[in-house]
Amino acid sequence: MSRAFVSVRDLRVSFGRGARLIHAVDGVSFDVAEGEVFGLVGESGCGKSTILRALSGLNPDWSGEATIAGRPVARTRDPAMARTVQMVFQDPYGSLHPKHTVETALMEPVRIHGLGDGPRRIERVLTEVGLSPAFRYRYPHQLSGGQRQRVAIARALILEPRVLLLDEPTSALDVSVQAEILNLLSDIRRTENLTYILVSHDFGVIAHMCDRVAVMNHGVILEELTVEALMQGRMRHAYTRELYEASAGYTRRLERSGEEADVAA
Amino acid sequence: MTAEVRTEASAQGGLRAWLLAETVTGPGQARAQKLYLGWRRFAANPLALLGLGIVLALVLLAVLAPLVATHDPFAQSLDRRLLPPSSSHLLGTDELGRDIWSRIAYGARITLMIVLLVALIAGPLGLLIGTVAGYLGGWVDVALMRLTDVFLSFPGLILALAFVAALGSGLENAILAIALTAWPPIARLARAETLTVRRADYIAAVRLAGASDLRIIVRHVMPICIPSVIIRITLNMAGIILTAAGLGFLGLGAQPPSPEWGAMLSTGRAYMLGSWWLAAMPGIAILVVSLGFNLLGDALRDVLDPRSS
Incomplete structure (x- = not known):
């Protein structure tokens, strides 16, 4: 890990004060190489999204050290960092401004950074996420969930970042659309040589996308393992096994009910 | 084919x-x-169209006052005083023999001016204070909201009276005083609306893009708050007109001989028993216009408020 592209050391985030102090993230360290997809998995409330919010600069109250692309992550928002790290949010229904057209939403980062050539950039990212230019003047309420998430990805890409933070990018979408978005994200990563940090509670998504995965519980990383090790069941921690089997069991049950439906049909 | x-x-x-x-x-x-x-959606509601019609009629009356007025609103003729409504004086004449219809037509200009100026001062001021307080939070929020509380703790008319008493009576001061009493509820509303969206992912996304606080407030938070502010102001119009009429009635607003509806109502009061039309006609005008703004505001809420759909 000498050429870590993203490096996090002893990251701590806490909320509240006094007796109600909660350590949401309690000393987390990990490294991500350039071009790698690193997964953070765990149940709700284990602190995985909080890590992303700290790394992105949305939550300034954290301690520890983090560097991305060789630059320390500042506590305050930093315009240069905006062009290195971008984020895709969980809920595409809440991440697009309801009063802004796709064009306005995509133009905003270009304007903020005073970059020229807005229309060409918009056309490029729209093509990249597989939306036709006809979507440019639509409002979010005229788009489906999958289309909205594509716009959100396009917005994250328009500043040409090196790292994308993905906060459960498919969990709010229909099952039929989830695979489309995941494949899109994989394709984009390959063509743009991006580094992803993907947060999910779904082992299916993790297995599909990631190279390595860290399993979190109560604000700490229990273990870090490769996806191969995960698939072969070579986890060291009982909690990981439990979580993995719960998720796999759920998938199997889904498959079985699908087969039954086929038989019935 | x-x-x-x-x-x-x-x-x-x-x-x-x-x-x-x-x-x-x-x-x-x-x-x-x-x-x-x-x-x-607006046109599907008949009451909405009625409200819009009344407000448009007020605007037309104000613009076309010289054309629709049958007499000079300031021309006195003591031999024609206190005449009841007739074909030569549609709404009768007042205690100085001035034509009431013509005075109401010219008075529409004053009413419209009050309403527009108050909306133009109080709306942006309330919106700015509310969104800044709500978005920045912390001590800025505390300071701005305590200031708002101070203004809110007085009844509007009383506060307007105090301002007019301090600034001197007259229409401009009355407008200023009403605007100063009209912004706090709007600031409160804008702040509440801001608090519901400041944690939204789309605000987080534009923060991540590197936008400044000012840019976020103006371009991203304000568009969310503007519909409710417009609705609120339209619904407040009736109150503003009544406050202006109240100040006129007390002799602190528009000064004679200006044909302000509240002032006309006030002088008509003395002749109420013998000549009811002196007070009734401007009273009806105030009532109809207030009703029109209320209906319009209700309809705008149905159209603009995303939560109702």
Whole structure:
């Protein structure tokens, strides 16, 4: 890990004060190489999204050290960092401004950074996420969930970042659309040589996308393992096994009910 | 044959088709479509159209006052005083023989000016204070909201009276005083609305893009708050008109001989028993216009408020 592209050391985030102090993230360290997809998995409330919010600069109250692309992550928002790290949010229904057209939403980062050539950039990212230019003047309420998430990805890409933070990018979408978005994200990563940090509670998504995965519980990383090790069941921690089997069991049950439906049909 | 039918249909519904088209070709069309859909919802409500009609009638009356007035609103003639409504004086004459219809027509200008100026001062001021307090939070929020509380803790008319007493009576000071009492509820509203969106992911996304606080407030938070502020101001119009009329009634607003409706009502009070039309006519005008703004505000809420749909 000498050429870590993203490096996090002893990251701590806490909320509240006094007796109600909660350590949401309690000393987390990990490294991500350039071009790698690193997964953070765990149940709700284990602190995985909080890590992303700290790394992105949305939550300034954290301690520890983090560097991305060789630059320390500042506590305050930093315009240069905006062009290195971008984020895709969980809920595409809440991440697009309801009063802004796709064009306005995509133009905003270009304007903020005073970059020229807005229309060409918009056309490029729209093509990249597989939306036709006809979507440019639509409002979010005229788009489906999958289309909205594509716009959100396009917005994250328009500043040409090196790292994308993905906060459960498919969990709010229909099952039929989830695979489309995941494949899109994989394709984009390959063509743009991006580094992803993907947060999910779904082992299916993790297995599909990631190279390595860290399993979190109560604000700490229990273990870090490769996806191969995960698939072969070579986890060291009982909690990981439990979580993995719960998720796999759920998938199997889904498959079985699908087969039954086929038989019935 | 089918081609002919099709071209005919598209010629007929050219604008309509453009306004409802699935594929939008420019930002202008996107905005026009949004307006058109809003208008269709608005027009489906008969009370909304009534409210809009009354407000438009007020505007027309104000603009066309010299044309629709049958007499000079300031011309006194003591031999024609206190005449009841008739064909020569549609709404009768007052205690100085001035034509009441003509005075109401010119008074519409004063009413409209009060309403517009108060909206233009109180709306942006309240919106700015509310969004800044709500978005920045912390001590800025505390300071601005305590200030708002101070203004809110007085009844509007009392506060306006105090301002007018301090500034001196007159129409301009009355407008200023009313505007100063009208912004706090708007600031409160804008702050509440801001608090519901400041944690939204779309605000987080634009923060991540590196936007400054000012840019976020103006371009991203304010568009969310503007519909409710417009609704609130429209609904407040009735109160503003009544406050202005109240100040006029107490002799602190528009000064004689200006045909302000509240002042007309006030002088008419002395002749109420013998000549009811002196007080009734400006009173009816105030009532109708207040009702019109209320109906319009209710209808705008139905169209603009996303939560009601």
